[in-house]
Amino acid sequence: MIRLLRIALMFYTRIPAGKNLPGDEQDLNRATGFLPGIGLIVGGLSAGAFVVSSLLLPHGPSVVIALIAGVLATGAFHEDGFADTCDGLGGGWSVSDRLRIMKDSRVGSYALTGLILLFLLKYALLSSLAPMLLPFSLMSSHIAARLLPLMLIRQLPYVRVDELSKAKPVSKGISPLILMAGCFSAAVMVAGLYLVFRPGNPWLILIPALPLAVSPIIAAYYRRMLGGYTGDLLGAAEQLGEVAILAAIAAMAAL
Structure with a gap:
């Protein structure tokens, strides 16, 4: 398990995880199940930066620094x-x-x-969020948004042929067990963050359910446009997931 986590860190982040690990496509598929855990780490770094x-800067610049840390x-x-x-x-x-x-x-205009x-x-x-809500929002959005790539990999076929593929590999399939483990771990992590940060609105604990509602819409669009998914489409889904979750948090905070 530690080996798969290190593979996930090496593939999905710039965080040092030791020397290059030998692995095959199946190892990458299994390591993809650690995406919510990767979200906890990246979101934690972003929240820590905020x-x-x-402590030294106003709210706006601190938000920018948090975004830079995540990137x-x-x-x-x-x-x-x-x-x-x-x-x-x-x-x-x-x-x-x-x-x-x-x-x-x-890079094109689009x-x-x-x-x-x-x-x-x-x-x-x-x-738009109160400073006390920012750490929870950053960490939970990074965790839950990474469920979208897992769901899309499970729902759609991989369409990019090898000769057109970029140098970086991509997971080409995950088992139902890996998907369920990813969803369960995301739910546990967000629940833990809720207990630690006490953000207030109890509906915030249901944030991991949002990707379940959004993934069929994104999957249908990807299927219509390309017939399946590519690594780029998975990255786009993760980013859209972050925005959707932050929008949901902002909406609940305004109630």
């Missing part, structure tokens, strides 16, 4: 997928066109616009 910076922890892994997805789905007229555009390392709007929305949502 807490420390808020640095993952090496913009999911943001890169979101940008490529914006370019591919926005500029391609056929499946082959979309795959070709998403494979291109250049990617640039999408990233700007994404971070503006994250900043606006986080800035």
Whole structure:
């Protein structure tokens, strides 16, 4: 289990996890089940950056530093997928066109616009929350949003052929047991965070259920546009999940 966690850290983050570990596709598939745990680590680093910076800086700059910490922890892994997805789905007229555009390392207008709007929305949502609610919001959104890639991998076929694929690999299938373990671990972690931070609204403990409601919609859209998923689409789903969860938290906080 520790070995799979290290593989997940090496693949999904820039956090040092020791020397390169030998592994095959099955190891990556199993390590993908640790995505909610990776979210706890990345979200914890982001929340820690907010807490420390808020001791010296106003609320707004502290939120920006928290977002930067999350990007640095993952090496913009999911943001890169979101940008490529914006370019591919926005500029391609056929499946082959979309795959070709998403494979291109250049940043297009759709990617640039999408990233700007994404971070503006994250900043606006986080800035609208009380400082005491920020650590819970950052950590729980990172945890629960990473359930979306797990669900999409289970629901959709992998469509990118190897000769078009980028250098980085992607999980091409997970078992129902891995999916259930990921969902259970996310629920336990968010419940634990709720008990630690006491954010107030009891409905916040149901945050891990949001990906269950959103994943069929995203899966249907991906199936229509590409017939399945790619690594870039999984990254985009994770980012959309973060925004959806932060929006839900902001809405509940306003009640």
